Amino acid sequence: MRSLRWVGLLALYVGAQAIALLLSDPFRSAGLTTGTNPQSASGPIEIVAIIVLAPLLILWLARRKGGLATLRHLILVGIAASLYVTLYATFSVLPPGLLLPPPYGAELVFEPAVVFAAIVSAGLYLVLLMEPQWYVVDLVGFLAAGSLIAILGISFAILPAFVLLIALLIYDAIAVYGTKHMLSLAEVVTDMKLPILLVMPDRSDYDYSRAPKLTAQRAQPVEEREAMFMGLGDVVIPGTLVVSAFVWLPTAPVIAGVGANLWAGIGALLGSLLGYAILMRLVLRGNAQAGLPFLNGGALVGYVVAYVLLFHSLSLGLTGGL
Secondary structure (H helix, E strand, O other), X not given: OHHHHHHHHHHHHHHXXXXXXXXXXXXXXXXXXXXXOOOOOOOOHHHHHHHHHHHHHHHHHHOOOOHHXXXXXXXXXXXXXXXXXXXXXXXXXXXXXXXXXXXXXXXXXXXXXXXXXXXXXXXXXXXXXXXXXXXXXHXXXXXXXXXXXXXXXXXXXXXXHHHHHHHHHHHHHHXXXXXXXXXXXXXXXXXXXXXXXXXXXXXXXXOHHHOOOHHHHHOXXXXXXXXXXXXXXXXXXXXXXXXXXXHHOOOOOEEOOEEHHXXXXXXXXXXXXXXXXXXXXXXXXXXXXXXXXXXXXXXXHHHHHHHHHHHOOOOOOOOOOO
């Protein structure tokens, strides 16, 4: 079972990309984008700034008296609110509101999306607050990852997606191998039991709520560690290019009944999976690794190869969109 933990993380990784592809059209119709100009190369700057500054703020608050508990509640509320918005957009693709029997001569319209999104997001918030077991953390992380990938993919055309992946590839390498503050962040997030890390234990009854600190787990030999971890950003960021290719590239030529846009997205996904394979080989040796250099790098290479083969052009789709 221990040797198969990477398979569980792989299933979450691929599943989140698939969910994001399915959500991209409904989210685009609902207007769930991060900006107004998806072609602007400066579009990702705000996202990069948030990703760079948020860990520093989290680490600063974690060192304040009572800061960890306050921070946990704030992040949980933010996650619940984000889930409500994205779940509402997802459930909105269901049939329209049902007409209920009119009480006292007045008609009452029931909109399933509002109720379902509220129930699911509030329920997950309460479970995370009271009993944050690994499967709950993974479920929320999985839902959040699929939604975030879809939102970023519809927000950024190919050029800004390239900028986002390359900028965060460099930042992640610096934050893990250079300043090492990303390792400190992982420690804090593990202690708070938040769905910012995906958790894959070696047994189903693993009690994540009582798990030892990450540093203590890293001190153990690899074969004795009870769980593997993967940052949510390692799932979301490379997936942005997968969805961006699907949304912003033309469908022609169609090959085997599948549009070129989806083939290009699959190429990016396959490239990131090659990076994932290399990353896991290094992780299984026992040392913490920066994920984005491997995952983003693989996604970029896979996309470039797929685009050139599909469109016979070196423009790479960087100069336009639909």
